[in-house]
Amino acid sequence: MATIRIPTPLRPYTGNNASVSADGGTVGAALSNLTEQYPDLRQHLFEGDDLRSFVNIYLNQEDVRYLDGADTEISENDTLMIIPSIAGGRLI
C-alpha cells in the first residue's frame, strides 16, 4: 500500500486524515482506490475520467507527468503527494 498525502482543504473528505493508504501497483490504480475509499473526494481531483488540469501528482519528489503518468509503477513504500498548480491575476 502506498501512502497518499492529502492537501489541507481536501481532508474533510478523508475523515480529516492527512495521509491515507491506497492499494494499487500504479499511480492511476492508487488514485482510483483512494476515490473508491472516499467517493466525495473524486469531484475535487477528477473532471470526468481525467485529473483536473490544476492537479499534479508527485511520486516522492517527481511529477508523474515526467514519468509514466497514471501508469507509473509504485511500491508500498512510496508516497504520493497531491499538489495544485496555482495561478491568477488581476485582469481578464
Place this chain on the structure above:
Amino acid sequence: MLKLTKEIHNQIKAHGAASYPYEGCGLLLGRAENGDNIVTEIRPMENVWPNEAEKPIRFSIDPQAWQQAELDAMLNGLDVIGIFHSHPDDVPVASPRDLAWASWPGYSYLITQVLKREPTYSQSWQLAEDRSGFIEEEILEI
C-alpha cells in the same frame, strides 16, 4: 474566517510592496480549525509566470516549489492553508483569472492591494463549493 497576526499581515504587505510592479505571491501556513484558517507563518514564493511583461497582472507558483514548501511545513507541524498574492494598482478582489485558475474550496486566497508601491489593504476569498465563484471571508487580526 482567516486569522492572522498584524505582524504576519505586515510581512505579506511588505512582500507585495517589494514585488511591485509585479504581482507577489506566497503560501499561508498554519492550521485549519473549525472552519477557520489560522496563519502562523508565511512562505513567500517566486512568481514564475512565464511572460515577464505580464507579471504586473499575472502570477503563478511552481508546483515543485509548492511541494517542497509542503514538505518543509509538514516537518514544522504546519499545513498549507492558503495562498496570498498582490494586486498592483487594483482592488484586492478575486478576478475571473483567479477563479479560472483556482484549486480547491477551503484554501484562503488573501489578496493585498499595492498602490504605487504602497500596500493598502487586503481582502480574503474562498472558492465556492460548486466552483462558481469566490466568496469573501472575514479577516481577523489576532
